[in-house]
Amino acid sequence: MRLVVARCSVDYVGRLTAHLPMATRLLLVKADGSVSVHADDRAYKPLNWMSPPCWLTQEEGIWRVENKAGEQLIITLEEVLHDSQHELGVDPGLVKDGVEAHLQALLAEQMETLGAGYTLIRREYPTPVGPVDLLCRDQAGAVVAVEIKRRGEIDGVEQLTRYIDLLSRDPLLGKVTGVFAAQQIKPQARTLAEDRGIRCLVLDYDRLRGMDDTVGRLF
Known part of the structure; x- marks a missing residue:
């Protein structure tokens, strides 16, 4: 340059x-x-x-x-x-902080974020239409599919709905419910998810990384 x-x-x-x-x-x-x-x-x-x-x-x-x-x-x-x-060389490109893969890994290590008693079955659980980010069991032992996004939009809810429909046909899994987890969830996506019985969860990336300053906060 x-x-x-x-x-x-x-x-x-x-x-x-x-x-x-x-x-x-x-x-x-x-x-x-x-x-x-x-x-x-x-x-x-x-x-x-x-x-x-x-x-x-x-x-x-x-x-x-x-x-x-x-x-x-x-x-x-x-x-x-x-x-x-100046010779800058080849640029490696932008590496975004808090990408979905990072959120998935952090959430898999901190199942309590989803609720008390949650346990992980598998990350990237395969289905014919793509892998489910996290497949878990809740406190009662029921299977829960978790779709993770940086920004929660209607497309993500539709994606999770397809996963739930397919997984629920497996007699070994039984009735599968869903959690739509994202750093931000748009109002339209939340409305659609809740209408379909899917729980919405807003993720705090700093807290998952252990960077939440609970000492310096007023609340």
């Missing part, structure tokens, strides 16, 4: 035209060929940019960035304050 801080003006010539008058800006040239122009506000959003595939040619004080459609981003440099290049 190349980082250039410069006083510059910018003209976009294409399906329509746009002009940025002379000012100090950050120019980003990425390994994918993209060029973007940033001010010291707007968070991540550039003032103007050219997405790849595009090509940068540099003349004396002028950058011309052109894409395959013939559109151009013309950057006129008055003064370059900083110019550096």
Whole structure:
């Protein structure tokens, strides 16, 4: 990635035209060929940019960035304050905290979150339409299917309903009930779940990880 801080003006010539008058800006040239122009506000959003595939040619004080459609981003440099290049390498991508697999593992280790007397039968219990996140028994010994989501929506309730219907046909399991567990559950999903006899459970990820500050809390 190349980082250039410069006083510059910018003209976009294409399906329509746009002009940025002379000012100090950050120019980003990425390994994918993209060029973007940033001010010291707007968070991540550039003032103007050219997405790849595009090509940068540099003349004396002028950058011309052109894409395959013939559109151009013309950057006129008055003064370059900083110019550096950095090899970032291949990015591993975003790893989200609290993904469903993490929630599933934590909940499997803390069955009491579901209720007193709950025991785990198996994680990823197979069915013809996909694996159930957790298959458990409640205090009375009845089988309970648990579907875990980061965000609980109607699709998740429908998914759990299919699991319950299939599992309940197995004479070894008997009548199976369900728990829809998520960090957030939308009102429509909760209404549908409760109408189908499925219990909803909101998960506190920090508490499951043992990071809930019970000492510093007022309540």
